[in-house]
Amino acid sequence: MSGTRATAPGICVTLAVLMLFALMTASAASAAERTLKKATFIPLWSPQAQFAGFYTALDKGIYRKHGIDLTIINGGPNYSSAEYLRSGKADFAALWLTTALQERASGVKLVNIAQIVQDSSMMLVTRKASGIRTPADLNGKKVGLWGGDFAIPARAFFGKFHLRVQEVPQSYTVNLFLRGGIDAASAMWYNEYHTILNAGIDPDELKVFFLKDEGLNLPEDGLYALEKTVKNDPDLAAEFVSASLEGWEYAFAHPDEAVDIMIKYMRDAKIPANRMHQKWMLARMRDLIIPREDRSGYGRLGESDYAATVKILLEAGIIPVIPDFRDFARRPHAGR
Amino acid sequence: MPADRSIAFRLILVITLSGTLIFSAVLGYNYYRSRLVLQNELEHNAENLAMSSVNRVETVLTSVTKVTEGVARSLESGRYSHEELLGLLRATVRENSEIFGACTAFEPLSAKARPYGPYYYKQNGQLIYDPEVSFQYLLQDWYQISRELGKTEWTEPYYGDNGANTLMATCSTPFYEISGGTRRLKGIVASDVSLDWLTGMVASIKVLKTGYAFLLSRNGTIVTHPSKEMIMNETIFSLAEARNDQGLRALGRKMIQGKSDFLPYTDINGRKSWLYYAPIPSVGWTLAVVFPEAELLAQVKKLSLTDAAMGLTGILLLAIAVVFIARSITTPLQALAGATAAIARGDFEVELPAVRSNDEVGTLTTAFQVMKSSLKEYISRLTETTAAKERIESELNIAHDIQMGLLPKTFPPFPDRHEFDLFALMEPAKEVGGDFYDFFLVDDTHLCFVIADVSGKGVPAALFMAMSMTLIKATARQGFPPDEILARVNNELSRDNDTCMFVTTFCGVLDTETGELVYANGGHNLPLHLKSGNRVSWLPKSGGLMVGAMEGISYRREQLLLEPGDRLFLYTDGVTEAMNEQEEIFSDQRLERSLSAVLGHGLRESVDGIMAHIRAFSGTAPQSDDITLMMIHYNGTKDSRR
Numbered sequence: 001m002s003g004t005r006a007t008a009p010g011i012c013v014t015l016a017v018l019m020l021f022a023l024m025t026a027s028a029a030s031a032a033e034r035t036l037k038k039a040t041f042i043p044l045w046s047p048q049a050q051f052a053g054f055y056t057a058l059d060k061g062i063y064r065k066h067g068i069d070l071t072i073i074n075g076g077p078n079y080s081s082a083e084y085l086r087s088g089k090a091d092f093a094a095l096w097l098t099t100a101l102q103e104r105a106s107g108v109k110l111v112n113i114a115q116i117v118q119d120s121s122m123m124l125v126t127r128k129a130s131g132i133r134t135p136a137d138l139n140g141k142k143v144g145l146w147g148g149d150f151a152i153p154a155r156a157f158f159g160k161f162h163l164r165v166q167e168v169p170q171s172y173t174v175n176l177f178l179r180g181g182i183d184a185a186s187a188m189w190y191n192e193y194h195t196i197l198n199a200g201i202d203p204d205e206l207k208v209f210f211l212k213d214e215g216l217n218l219p220e221d222g223l224y225a226l227e228k229t230v231k232n233d234p235d236l237a238a239e240f241v242s243a244s245l246e247g248w249e250y251a252f253a254h255p256d257e258a259v260d261i262m263i264k265y266m267r268d269a270k271i272p273a274n275r276m277h278q279k280w281m282l283a284r285m286r287d288l289i290i291p292r293e294d295r296s297g298y299g300r301l302g303e304s305d306y307a308a309t310v311k312i313l314l315e316a317g318i319i320p321v322i323p324d325f326r327d328f329a330r331r332p333h334a335g336r
Numbered sequence: 337m338p339a340d341r342s343i344a345f346r347l348i349l350v351i352t353l354s355g356t357l358i359f360s361a362v363l364g365y366n367y368y369r370s371r372l373v374l375q376n377e378l379e380h381n382a383e384n385l386a387m388s389s390v391n392r393v394e395t396v397l398t399s400v401t402k403v404t405e406g407v408a409r410s411l412e413s414g415r416y417s418h419e420e421l422l423g424l425l426r427a428t429v430r431e432n433s434e435i436f437g438a439c440t441a442f443e444p445l446s447a448k449a450r451p452y453g454p455y456y457y458k459q460n461g462q463l464i465y466d467p468e469v470s471f472q473y474l475l476q477d478w479y480q481i482s483r484e485l486g487k488t489e490w491t492e493p494y495y496g497d498n499g500a501n502t503l504m505a506t507c508s509t510p511f512y513e514i515s516g517g518t519r520r521l522k523g524i525v526a527s528d529v530s531l532d533w534l535t536g537m538v539a540s541i542k543v544l545k546t547g548y549a550f551l552l553s554r555n556g557t558i559v560t561h562p563s564k565e566m567i568m569n570e571t572i573f574s575l576a577e578a579r580n581d582q583g584l585r586a587l588g589r590k591m592i593q594g595k596s597d598f599l600p601y602t603d604i605n606g607r608k609s610w611l612y613y614a615p616i617p618s619v620g621w622t623l624a625v626v627f628p629e630a631e632l633l634a635q636v637k638k639l640s641l642t643d644a645a646m647g648l649t650g651i652l653l654l655a656i657a658v659v660f661i662a663r664s665i666t667t668p669l670q671a672l673a674g675a676t677a678a679i680a681r682g683d684f685e686v687e688l689p690a691v692r693s694n695d696e697v698g699t700l701t702t703a704f705q706v707m708k709s710s711l712k713e714y715i716s717r718l719t720e721t722t723a724a725k726e727r728i729e730s731e732l733n734i735a736h737d738i739q740m741g742l743l744p745k746t747f748p749p750f751p752d753r754h755e756f757d758l759f760a761l762m763e764p765a766k767e768v769g770g771d772f773y774d775f776f777l778v779d780d781t782h783l784c785f786v787i788a789d790v791s792g793k794g795v796p797a798a799l800f801m802a803m804s805m806t807l808i809k810a811t812a813r814q815g816f817p818p819d820e821i822l823a824r825v826n827n828e829l830s831r832d833n834d835t836c837m838f839v840t841t842f843c844g845v846l847d848t849e850t851g852e853l854v855y856a857n858g859g860h861n862l863p864l865h866l867k868s869g870n871r872v873s874w875l876p877k878s879g880g881l882m883v884g885a886m887e888g889i890s891y892r893r894e895q896l897l898l899e900p901g902d903r904l905f906l907y908t909d910g911v912t913e914a915m916n917e918q919e920e921i922f923s924d925q926r927l928e929r930s931l932s933a934v935l936g937h938g939l940r941e942s943v944d945g946i947m948a949h950i951r952a953f954s955g956t957a958p959q960s961d962d963i964t965l966m967m968i969h970y971n972g973t974k975d976s977r978r
Contacts, residue, residue, distance in 0.1 A: 142484065147475075168484065171475040175492055178555060181484030198573040199555035200589045270501070276574040 036069035037236050042090040044221060046076035047265040049281035050190060051094070051221075052258045053116070053289075057247020059261045066239035066246075074269050077172055082149070085110060091229055092240055097219045097301070097309050098318075099149035104328060105319040109227040112329040114241040115301035116248070117220040117288045120212040121189040122153045125196060128207050130183050135161040135209060141183035144170030153211050153218050154186055156312045160214065174199070190284030194277055216312065219305050220288070230332050237332035245299045252286050255279065301329040343669075344662035352655050359647040363640060370636045375610075378627060379598045382612030386596075386625050389541055389549065390616050393534060396434050397490070397618045400507050403432050404527040405488055408511035411440065411525065418454075425456045426463055428527070436496075436504065436530045440511075441473045442523035443483070457528065478506040478526045486510055486521075490619040493531055493559045495568065503531040503559065503568070505619070535560040535567075538623065544631045547609070554620040556592050563604065575604060587611075591622040601626065668697045672704055684712040732795060736764065739798050742805060743772060747940065755848040755973050756783060759939040760966040761947060763910075763959065770797030770839075771908045771962035772805050776812070781849045784812040784821075787906040787966050788841040789860065791882070800837045804829060804883065808843065818843040818856035819893040822883055826858065826891075829884030838885040842906055849973050851898040856891040858883040861909055864931055868901030872931050874924075900972030903939075905931055905946075910961035914950050917957045922950055939969050 043051040054072060057063055063070040073090055075081055082100075085093035086108050094116070095103070103110055124143065126132040132141065135157070143158075143165040145151045151167075158165055168182050174192050177185035178199050187193045189210070197203060211218070223241060230237045251258035259278045266273035290298060303325050313319045407428055410416075416424065421440060428438045437457025444451060453473050455466040473479045481489045488509035496504040508526040512519045534551070538560040541549035551559040556571040566575075572588035575581075590597065594615040601611035603626050610632070613624040671689035678686035688705050691698045740762075747759050760773045770790035778784045786808050790797040807825045816824065821843050829839070842863060844855035855875075859882035862875045880891040898904065907927070914922040930949040934942035943965050950963060 168480070169475055171477065171480065173477055173492070175477045175555070176480045176484060179481050179485060179489065181481050198571045198577065199557075200571075200573050200585075200592050202589075270495075272495075272568045274569050274571070274574050276577045 036064060037067055037233070038069045038071070039091045039236060039240060040071045040073055040089070041092040041094075041240070042073040042079065042081045042084045043075045043094045044081050044096070046074055046271050047262065047269050048191070048271075049259065049262045049278040050188075050285060052251040052262050052278075052282050052285065053248030054094075054244055055247075055265050056251040056254075056258045056261050057243050059264075060247070060250060062246050062250065063240070063243045066243040068236065068239055068243060070240070070243075074265075080148075082108075085224060085226065088226070092223055092225050092237075094221045095224050096149060096152075097222055097306070098152040098313060100222060100224050101310065101313055101319055101323065101328075102149060102152075104323050105321065110224045111227050111230055111327070112222050112301050113225050113230065113237050113332055114223040114244065114299050115219055115297075115305075115329075116222060116244070116299065117285070118297060118302070118305070119288045119291050120153060120210075120216060120218045120220060121284065121288050122211045122218070122220075123187050123189055123193060124154065124157070124184045124209040124211075125177065125187045125193060126184045126207045126209075127201075128205055132183065132207055135163065135214065138165055138184055139163050140165065142166045142168050142181070144168050144174075144177060144182045144185040146170050146172075146186050150186070152313070152316070152318060153216055156216055156218075156316050157209070157211055157214060159316055160216065190281040190288070191277075194280045194284075198274070198277065217305065218309050218312065219301065222301060230330060234332045241299070241332065248289060251282065252290070255282050258282055300331065303329075342662075343666050344659060347658050347662045348655055351658050352651055355651045355654055359651065363643055363647060366643065367636060367640045370639065371633065374632060374636055378610060378632060379612070382598055382610065382625050382627060383596075383614070385541065385543070386549075386612050386614045386623055389537065390614050390623050392537065393616050393623070394618055396533070397507070397529075397616065400432070400434050400527050400529055401488055401490075401509075401618055403428060403435065404438075404507045404525050405509050407438065407440070407527075408509045408525040411511045411522070412514065422454055422456070422465070425454060429456045429458060429463055432527075434529055434533075435527045437528040439473075439526045439528075440523055441479055441526065443521050444474070453523075473524075478508040479524050482508040482510050482524045482526075483521060490554075492553050492555055492557060493568065496528070496530070503535060504528050505531055531559070541625065543625055543627055546631055547625070547627045549623060549625045551616075552588075552591055552622040552624065554592055556588050559621065566604070591624065592620075594620060594622075600629075603628070664693075665697055668692075668701055672701060675708075676704065679708055679711065682715075684708060684715065735795055735798050739764075739772070739801065742802055744775060749775065750777070753848065755971050756846065757939050757969040757971070758783075758785065758966070759943050760787075761943050761964070763947070763963040765793065765910065765959045765961050765963075770794075770801055771910065771964035772801045773906070773964055773966050774805055774809060775966075776809060778812060778815055778845060781847055783846045783848055783968075784818075784843070785846070785906070785966065785968060786812075786841060786843045787860065787863075787908060787964060788839045788858075788883075789908040789910075789962070789964070790839045791837050793962075796835060796837065800829075800835075800839065800884075804839045804841070808841070812843070812845075817854055817893055818845055819891040822856045822858045822880065822891040823889065826883045826885075826889050827887055830887040833884055836885070838882040840909075841883045844904075846898065846968065846970070848970075851900065851902070851970050851972055853896045853898055853904070855894050855896065856880060857894070858891060861907060861912065863904055863906040864928070865896065865898075866903035866905060866931060866935060868899055870932075870935050872928055872935070898970040900970060902970050903942075904968045904970070906966040906968075908962060908964040910959070910963035911946075911950060911965065913961060914954050914963065915957050915960060916953050917955050919957075922953050926953065939967055943967050 041054065043054060047055060058070055058072055073079065073084065081090070081093040082095055082103055084090040085095070086103065097115070100110060100112060124138070132138060143154070145154050145167045147169060168176070170176065170186050174185055174187065174196055176182050178196065185192065187196065193208065196206070223244060225237055259275060259282060262278050263273040263275060306325050306329065310319070310322050314322065407424060410424060425438045425440065429435055437455060439453055439455035441453035456463050457466065477491045481491065488507065491506045491508070493503050493505045496502050506526050506528050508524050510524055511522050513522045538549050538551050543549065548562045550561040552572055553559050556573050557568060558566045558570050558572065559568070561567055572591065573585055576585035576588060591613050594617070596614040598610065598612045601609045603609045608629040610627040610629060611624055613622050615622055668689045675686045675688045688708060689701055691701045743762060748757055758775055762771055762773065764771070770793050771788065773787045775783060775785035788801070788804060790801045790804065804825065807828050808821060811821045811824045822841060840860040841858040842855065842860040844853055846853045857878045857880045859880060862877060865873045865875055867873070875896065876894070878892045878894050881889050912922050912924055912927055930946050934945040937945060946965055
């Protein structure tokens with residue numbers, strides 16, 4: 001149980017939050033005066049701790065404090081955040097970098113305004129009992145692949161190891177894998193992997209391939225907006241990013257409260273909510289969002305990560321050209 | 337245990353304590369055994385309960401499986417037109433009450449093929465047709481799992497998205513086109529089943545008051561549970577994770593592996609319970625029944641408490657009974673003790689407790705009664721005897737007075753006679769003594785004196801003494817010499833002497849003019865002659881027998897000339913045989929020394945002095961015999977002196 005003891009950074013964060021609260025009352029008043037800017041945001045998926053920072057910021061009034069009357073559109077299997085962003089149904093969207101690059105390549109003028117998840121959390125999970133020990137052992141096996149852009153990292157993995165696998169479309173459950181319908185399943189470390197564990201399979205019964213360990217560290221959830229949105233109101237984009245990052249800070253500083261908030265939103269969305277699962281997810285998100293002790297690159301898309309991702313996509317023939325990093329990743333700055 | 341506690345107290349203490357001890361042991365063992373028996377019975381019951389529930393579930397699910405597989409076989413065996421297929425689905429849904437909806441989802445022949453998955457489901461008693469125009473089903477578990485595994489499978493339970501938010505599960509089975517020895521997947525037949533009946537049934541499984549059943553899906557997801565918020569949200573493994581309980585995780589793994597067991601279990605509220613779980617084979621789910629231990633044992637506890645209450649009551653009654661018995665023993669005993677104390681004080685009229693039983697106490701009471709009456713009788717006899725004795729004693733006192741009255745006690749006896757002086761003293765050992773002395777003038781010049789000791793003591797001795805004294809006096813007055821006096825008196829006394837009493841007698845006649853003393857000794861102690869020259873000598877032995885013992889005895893007449901100033905000291909054996917505490921006798925020697933010591937004193941002082949010596953010698957030793965002293969002082973006549 002880390003975090004039960006007040007560590008020095010913990011106290012600092014708490015103090016910072018307290019100060020923010022103090023500021024909030026003042027700025028909230030001024031925000032009310034200048035009227036809140038309405039904005040919409042769609043995460044990648046339905047409410048879960050993967051997006052705890054955003055929901056926490058919403059719930060704790062952090063967006064309002066930053067002058068934004070934010071609406072979070074609950075994602076889910078029937079909601080594509082890329083489509084929402086493209087069509088303008090959402091001002092801001094969370095997208096994987098691979099998706100965003102594809103969108104960009106296909107002509108959608110979107111820009112990365114923040115990179116939340118720095119590391120790839122994707123993994124291929126197999127049962128040790130199936131005899132798979134190395135990536136090569138996956139050759140010819142049935143592998144569950146998510147649809148669309150979520151298949152990109154896995155396909156890059158197969159390409160890297162020259163594997164020909166039987167691709168089986170994988171839904172958002174892992175039941176097909178659990179029943180033995182496929183040999184390997186796509187899984188996110190923070191989500192499906194834990195679901196598999198909590199379906200009664202012990203970690204030592206599994207052989208997992210972390211894509212980031214195989215040279216495929218594709219940064220995942222980033223915040224995106226259309227170029228014109230940022231151009232029209234750079235303040236809004238900047239405030240949205242600041243508030244979102246603040247929300248994440250708050251969630252990591254108060255994991256139990258963040259999980260409570262998350263479960264509340266999940267219940268509202270009538271989504272089965274499991275506290276332990278959300279706890280696990282939030283903890284893993286922290287590992288992925290702040291992978292380095294020095295917190296370097298927090299919230300920003302690293303240029304080398306960008307370059308590595310672009311290279312993988314180029315090689316896979318998914319994108320034809322390399323977008324300029326400065327065009328693609330813009331840290332919007334407040335006008336003042 | 338203090339020995340000074342009453343019998344009742346000890347009885348109560350010992351019996352109650354022993355009773356409690358025995359009872360506690362029995363109760364404890366009983367509790368232990370009952371618990372075991374209950375546990376065995378529980379396991380049996382749990383198994384029965386779970387299995388009967390499992391069978392009920394299984395019957396329904398198996399029928400759904402059969403129907404679904406039946407549709408698949410029909411689709412394989414014949415060619416169905418679109419209308420015929422819809423008819424088959426309609427009939428399937430309509431005729432099987434358990435089936436909520438049925439679908440035949442066809443595997444697309446190519447990526448560009450139109451999806452074809454007609455679906456019928458029930459809504460408000462009506463059959464609704466949903467043509468399912470998207471390929472969404474290709475990603476559904478029910479489709480994928482059956483497709484990939486090529487066999488009939490049940491999905492994990494899920495919430496139906498038809499608004500009712502009911503828990504559903506789908507049974508799906510593949511159907512194939514078999515042509516020319518090859519088998520190609522044509523599609524999947526799926527039957528949706530609402531699990532409301534199942535959750536309702538599991539929820540209705542009543543286990544005592546607070547026990548319950550719950551259902552786990554194949555993934556360990558909690559499908560039914562009394563805690564609503566756990567349903568579909570938690571798996572047994574997430575619970576184990578939350579509780580950080582590896583044991584629960586291990587248990588969960590066994591449960592979803594289709595095993596069954598009966599084991600102790602701590603439920604989500606931390607209550608100690610027993611858990612029985614068994615698989616529902618057709619779906620691979622697990623039914624678990626939780627028996628709260630406290631409630632199970634409540635019966636045993638209740639029984640034990642009842643037992644304890646009964647036992648306590650019993651022990652209380654036992655104690656009361658013991659009190660009663662103890663009192664029935666001790667009350668007569670106490671009454672007896674009280675009566676005995678009264679008897680000890682001399683109250684023989686006190687009532688002894690009535691004998692109410694034939695037990696030891698009754699016997700004791702009877703014995704006490706006998707003792708009381710015996711004592712009473714004895715005491716009354718004793719009183720009579722004492723009264724008689726007192727009467728005799730008073731008579732003896734009178735006799736003593738008479739006896740003492742017989743003895744001349746006026747000293748000097750003959751104040752006008754100066755030739756001699758005489759002093760005598762008798763100290764009887766009993767009230768009436770056997771000693772006597774006498775002296776009288778036979779004629780003008782002759783003094784007769786006698787000292788005697790009758791054998792025996794008391795009244796007979798006194799009477800014998802009175803008789804002897806009278807006889808001696810009467811005989812002596814006739815002027816007989818002492819030997820003759822003794823002989824005559826002897827004859828008188830020994831005649832008709834049935835009691836064989838006798839008297840030792842020393843009798844002397846002193847010629848007061850000449851100092852010539854004639855005497856005879858009838859077995860008496862030899863007197864002492866105290867010469868004026870301060871010499872003490874015993875009179876010579878004359879060997880006469882006791883007077884009265886035998887008829888016809890003669891006594892020797894002895895003579896002694898007393899010089900003026902001589903003294904004659906006569907005594908009885910009470911003097912020389914007087915004893916001290918060390919049982920030493922006074923003896924002749926001490927008497928001689930005593931006499932020597934009093935020489936030169938006056939007559940009365942001398943006798944008193946000797947008496948004082950004897951008393952001093954005897955100390956506190958009781959006087960066993962009469963003590964008689966007589967001393968005669970001869971002065972001689974004035975003529976002879978002249």
